Amino acid sequence: MKRPIWRLLWNSRREAVFDIALVAALEVLGRLLLHLFPEQIPPQSYDWIGGRDVSAVLSDLTCLLLLARRRYPLLLMSFFSVLTLAQVLLVSYGPGPLLPLNNYADPWIPGELPCVVYSVVVYPATRLKRLVGWNLIALVIFLAARLWHDPPVELLASAFLLTAFPAVLGLYVGARRRLEGALRDRAERAEREQHLLAEQARADERARLAAEMHDVVTHRVSLMVLQAGALGVTAKDEQTREAAEQLRASGCEALAELRDLVGVLRRAPEEEPEYEDPETTSVPDLADLISRSEAVGVPVELVEEGDYARVSPAVGRTAHRVVQEALTNVYKHAPGSQVRVDAVYGERVRLTVRNTASPHQPSADLAGSGSGTGLLGLRQRVDLVGGTLRAGAMADGGFQVDVILPAYVPTAEAADE
Template sequence: MGRSAVQDTILVATLIALNVFVAFWSGFPREEHPRFGPWAGLGLQVVVVVVLVVRRVWPLFVLGVATVSAVLMSLSVWLVPGLLVTSVDGSGVWVPLAAPFAAYSAVVYSSRPRGAWVLTGVLTLVATRLWELSFAVAASGVLLTAVPALLGMYVAARRGLIVALTERAERAEREQFLLAERARAEERVRLAGEMHDVVTHRVSLMVLQAGALRVVSSDERVRAEAEGLRAAGCQALEELRDLVGVLRSPESAVGLVGGVGDEGGVGVGDWGLSVLVEESRAVGVEVVLSESGDRSVSSPVVARTAYRIVQEALTNVRKHAPGSGVRVEVRYEADRVRLRVRNSAPTAVVDRELASSGSGSGLKGLRQRVELVGGTFESGPRPDGGFHVKSVLPSYVPTTVTWIRSDSGSDNGTQSASAGTAFNE
């Protein structure tokens, strides 16, 4: 039972008790019409009170019942004294005690205010009995009928004003949100332009210089290293192109986040963790990869996330732990993927310039990415001076669900979930 129903029930019970008290207090029962008289008046009052239960649903019907009852009470005084009204000395107000609540409800809840005011006018006319002008009766009649209706008009106007202000506030909030979205879109486009102009220019120069070194060098080892540097630069340009596209159009992030196996994405076959391991080995990092289980059970989004975790971990090893050995363990289970990357303590001098490069938010971005797919992530130093990264990912995550969840988060979380390369320092 709702709050309104409880209030109406209490109101009905109170008015019924009040009607019984008034009937006995005014001399009930009387000798006139001993068979029907006082009982008929009390029954009519109770009927009008019980009808108040539906005053919020059918307010005009309730007011109509109260008005008809008032007319019948007035007629009974002249035609059958003592039948419906116990006091027939002319000083009483011959309307039901439920009339004020009926008039108030009709003005507040009715969708046809004109009909409500017509019935209220008839009820007020019967209550004041202007054909028998009496100040006490007229004042009492207005107080019991017109004043509740005016109060209802005030409440209805106040409710309408509150609704209008609420709608205006919601509209302003929506407009503000749209303006913020537009500002974010413009900022993304600006960032995309900056990245394209600055980063692409520098990386392109590195690729060209590496290619030139490969051509002019007579040392086969130098030529091989130059070719590896040129290939890495080309791959960086390809990933940067994807990221710039995400910044310009967030919708393209769906393909980037879940585009495992697609063009420019990360696959679970040749273009997977083994590629990262070989790249690290090529620059002198001892990496051991251990994979167990069926890789095909993991969804594209999970494979992409695992790839980024290993990529970030190996990047951090190259920057912060030169000379250390790394072990990458991946176990594919029926319902989850367990991933762990451990490295030993560094044995070489850390390059301060290389270590200080980046934003320092790579692990934080990884945690956000893992949480977006419903996984767990932990990282920290080891007792032997090394470092470890551990994550447990669900085997299957729909791409669309991941994108929706990332879009509902914070701005940093959205961009991190949208662009996998943004997690790297």
């Protein structure tokens, strides 16, 4: 994008408007002063430069130069110092003034010099430039007060008011700005520190939850798996052995999910654990979930794109839970509806579960079962692996769950069980 022209002189539109208004005000003020206090300089004093009109044009040009006072303060100060020196020499020893004067007793300086002195003090520069600027300020003070001979008190007062006072004012404004900048930096630093402390507190809480889940939940589920395995070995009838085997398999899946969840909780945000090959880790297959759903009377159309085998285990289990919860909600709240699951695997995993409007009234007992926080729990689980979840009703009366997950989420290595 092309840089605006006004950016060559100003950092913001506010600065541009202020400086343009300042130049316009100084132009009006200069003409007003010439009208209220007519010149007491002989007309022929300006003949050497072409008359008073040429002198007025030069005065207007020096006023326009103030538009560059923020970007080039030292350059303007150098120019105005030379102009002041030339004015003093021309009035004292030459043919006459270069710029308009009301009285020989006034300071022989350009009317815009106070603004230039203020600018060279306020606006930031290198140490060398500041040193040069102060030397030029001392020069114009010396020239304006004409300290090489005994100046009258009125001249001293007006000279110091137009040169030394802007410098002192610039020092005050510059110090105030530096103080405000330091306070702002301190406030931003304190805010960053509070954010880091909050992040550390969250990381500590995650680690505490991970330790508690590992020590309590994993231990209990492991005992359940062992007992189910023992029951399957000692049971005499086939139905009991099948039930025990299903219980043991479900417990193993729960342990795997707990291991992934504990790993995610233990992982600090800045950590980069070693890559875990998904091909060596059991990842739930959506096709098996769909078949089980169809077995309980919920037919589902599954459309998959991409390579599911390269999905991180933690992400795969999260995707499995998302589809499982969505299908459970369809079974509870939209019996008989048509369901479609779209899964796209790539750099990101996108799952979309849609169901049409239900042709039947859902069972009150079945719809009222559960805690009512299924979607909230899914959202928290999706957030835990860095994904996003959107769910809501569609225009045709159906419902849609749309989830985007990262394809790979590293987990810290779980402790030995």
